[in-house]
Amino acid sequence: MSWTLALEAGLAALVLGVAVWTLSVRQTFAAVVAFVVYGLALTLVWVRLSALDVALTEAAIGSGLTGVLLLGAAARLRATEADAVAERPGAGVRAAAAALAALVALALAAAVLYLPEPAHTLAPAAMAELPATGMRNAVTGVLMAYRAADTLLEKVVVLISLIGVWSLAQDKLWGGRPGLLHHADPDGALAFLARRLPPVGIVAGIYIAWLGADQPGGAFPGGTIIAAMWLLAMMAGVTDAPPISRRWLRLVLVAGPAVFLAVGFSGFFTAGAFLAYPVAYAKALIVVIEVGMVLTIAATLGLLMAGPPERSDKP
Amino acid sequence: MSLVLDVFSIAAICAGAFFFLAGTAGLLRFPDALTRLHALTKADNLGLGLVVLGLLPRAGGVLPALKLIAIWLLVLLASAIVSQLIGRAARRESRLQ
Amino acid sequence: MTGFLLAAAGFVLAMVALGLVRILRGPGNADRLMAAQLMGTGGIATLLLLGAATDVPATRDAALTLALLAIFATVAFVKGIPAADDPDRTQESE
């Protein structure tokens, strides 16, 4: 047992050190690189906490996509860093902020130390009802059945944030292609990677999404991996981002929530409540929803990364 | 038989761990970006490769073992290309200074 | 054997964590990325070792995800360098 505790203490020290470094370093770029490492280390923490589903999602989103997003922004905003230094708050404000942060941390630490014994848990309840969903992974069961409304609304939230991103385009570019045009050497190393990795990556993404029914995995990490592969091809200039006015693109974006809603409303007739599944078809319906979700998550996250339209569709 | 396999696993994983040690030492001690990159690729290719090799007998089947090898091959492909890109970026940075 | 695998996982993690000093020292951004890259590979190795030690096969899928996504930071960095800074770009673009 002591081996594992030593390992966990080292891991916790690593996470803490990287977090302090992210905050204290002057250069934004170095801070973002440290943040990527923070995500990687947290993935290991999730494995130690027996939350494999979360570890997969953290590996894909927490360190992968968020890191790319912030690195790109740091590169584009490099010129503004010097001005910001002059705006640093005075010692009084810093001390007050430190006191507030310490107070919050202490309160949370006390809450952790005085968590009720025995711990409240919904694990037995979740497991008892799991056979009715046809799933064997309890987390997927929670996401797709007991808290299906949550997951549905989350899809909508992500879609709304994409609409928010698009609406920041200049008026004359509305409907155009997202992001800057990436010029790349067609024979270069990056283009080679962008041709070889996505076929493998897309298969891996579908595999992880498919696993979700029985083992850790699911639509979130699977869809994120596919989005990342699309992003790689876009960044390498192997493919171009589609103009956001395309009808097929809009259809893919609403496919996930639409299928989810359709199944949800059909629940009124087949099982007597919104988002209730008839037991005999529960697994089939959940798989249908998940297929739609993987498509929509991949498209939405990929387009969120690509940003608002910056080039007119007209040549 | 299982003793032989255990010894094989331990030997391969120790060798892999050594290459991670070597990679870190090189990354910290070597004088410029390109030599540090050279040290890094040893950890990527040999370090992970030997760890995977050592874990193969313990994978519990042919398919899990193939998955381990696939992970290593993916890292090989990605790290080979990423090293190229980092090397080019390092050269660019040194020109700018 | 479990103890050995855990120790190996801890050792690899300690090594790559030590390598992170490069993020602190730099000097170039390329050096910082190398440390992140090493952490990615070391994280994959640690996951695989931990998974074997605790007999949780699903850690392999987490390692697979990391293997596919760990390189993205570097790609974003290389693409993020503006064209004006980039003497190679003239030879590279069509």
Added chain:
Amino acid sequence: MTSVTLFGLLGALLVGLGLFGLLVHPHPLRKILSFNLLGGGVFLLFGVVARRGAGAGLGGDPVPQALVITGLVVAFAATALAVVLLLRLFQESGSATLRTDAPAGKDAGGAADH
């Protein structure tokens, strides 16, 4: 000390650190970064509660774990929106300041608060 307590205290500390960074860093991108750091701490606290709820053959309570997965995706979407708002502010005004006397500062203040 058990691993649950260890990671719980880590989560509490990360929330404090993230909050401090969010308050004192003047650059909006650093505020977004700090907010993500804070988010990691909050998710970790959920993970600790989940781990304590292990039972019925599961390594943790699946309900908080599912909440964290949802949270990670939503946090990413909010971060993407905040970053794009910030880039647009920079494009419009040529600076990324949040000073209230700057003409476009107010909008990005909303972005960093996401």
